Amino acid sequence: MPSTSIWTNWHETVSQPVLRFEVLSNADEARSTIAGYKVTNARIQRLIGEAAEKGVSIRAVGGGWSYTRVAATDGIMLATERLNYRFALQPVDLQQPYAPGRLPVLLQCGISIADVNRYLAKRNQAVPTSGASNGQTIAGALSTGTHGGAIQFGAIPEYVVAIHLATAPDGRTVWLERASHPVLRDEVIEALGAEPRRDDALFNAALVSFGCFGIILGVVIEPAGSYFLHGSRAVYKLSDAHWNAIQALDYAAAELPLAKGRTPYHLELLCNVLDNDRSLVTALYQEAQRPQAGPVKADGSINKGDAALDVIGALAGAFKGSAAAFAKVLSRAYAPYENIAGTPPEFFSDTSTRGRSAATAVGVPVGRAREVFEIACGSLRDHQAPALVSMRFVKPTKATLGFTMHQPVTAITELDGAFSTSTRAAQQTLWKRVREAGIPHSFHWGKLNDLNAQNLRLAYGEQRVSDWIAARRRLIRPELRRVFSNPFAESLGVAD
């Protein structure tokens, strides 16, 4: 069948001819209503039916944030970013008691993390963690296991406690929760047009399922009470003692800025290899009240909380020449700061930076953090790539194929840069060397990787992959599995 549209992702690494690109919207965009939510869900089910009839696959795409073809299909693509209803849940709706400040909320699939932050702020709540940039939708960020640097918490799947899915063109939709952690009362679930299924294995598999478990209609998240982040970014000469302390989770011995004996809430290391290995550490501490400190916003267009990629994206267009010169500019843009404080969205704001860029993230157990960080720096140096190496740390996920799965803490090495042959070569070298070194590893689903059927099983293990496939088979009828698949899933050998 001929394509009618070509879809391009946000970072301009994927260009996908698509049979039909459907921009979804709610009938009433001014108020969040359950009636409107159900009408939209019924429309999505009809589109699933259309995909099944035509023998093509269907995928939802949110912010288009992923660098990989994870959201792409040549069948029907659903743009969900206008589906941003938000619903307060009351104690009467819930199966278990919650503190008033921690009451969960139901979010429609297309709401962006930035919008979630704004909404929760009005409720004196906050997301426990988010990515460094917040353009992703909640469903997209969940489905790819997006993470921040919340060393004491984990990644986005850790605060999702219910998932509402359309798994078929007919019948009721599916409401997934953990049996060990039921959230909504059955009558409420039925009022949403869904059928409750409480199953830990199924839920954990569906958390990070990149569209293969049906179309996510909405999710329930458990927010944190509002909090502030307070900290510094400082030049940091990474010594043996520092690495030993970080790998042993002994942060007091890591000589982090503003530590005062505390464990940081957010920890990030960064190395600008081509600028004489200039290294920085960002340590942010959680505070209940706004501390006496400077504001988050920096002069100029680059914010303090931005990840390495955003900074590079802002500069990549202007500096296509010498990588070394680029590195110097990058060091000036990515400068230290001291004693600043703000809310999480003030640090990790929505970004409008756009440009062709290349990013990869490799998760490993924290005990191998130094080894992988040095491999990444060596790969970048060997290829003289206009890029940065950074590392963040998060607690392990419960998601079956969540890439932040490593115990006791996952260290995530990122090699992000302007899209160039040398950046791509450096990333490929990193993957190869990590594999050759026999280091347990995993790849971010939404960032560049070389996963295929063999590498997937090498990274995640046969057991996790089999459990995930078995869960999918329990949820999706055989004739619809191809509908909720795409070439990316097929290349991994998980489509049937």
Place this chain on the structure above:
Amino acid sequence: MLNSLPAVITLLVALSMATERAVEIVKSLVPWLDLVRPEPVSEGRRRAAIQALAVGFGVVITYLAWPVVAQVMAASAPKPSTVAALGLLASGGSAFWNSLLGIVLNLKVEKGAEARAAVESVATRSAVLPNPAEGVVG
């Protein structure tokens, strides 16, 4: 694929021309290689020798030009198999690669026009998104 093909073929044209030039230099220094033989067996040997020479020069020139080759082929270190394959392709002669380049460029122009006529470019992230008021479930 169609986007990168012209660059790859252009590279092969350049390698082929360099190979031909090197073979011509050797032929001018070795009369046995330059003179066409009336006897079929002897002429066959001469042609085989020129072909072998072209392959050898193709491989050597590909290796020497590796920094440029690596950029076009998105490769890193030169692998013997890749160098040998490119050397063999380069020995095929620039006329062949030139004609192929013409065909591919024409095809690309036609495909581009066809695509522009048939498809609409789409991307997510609208400029303005709705901001609905909070609802309640119960």
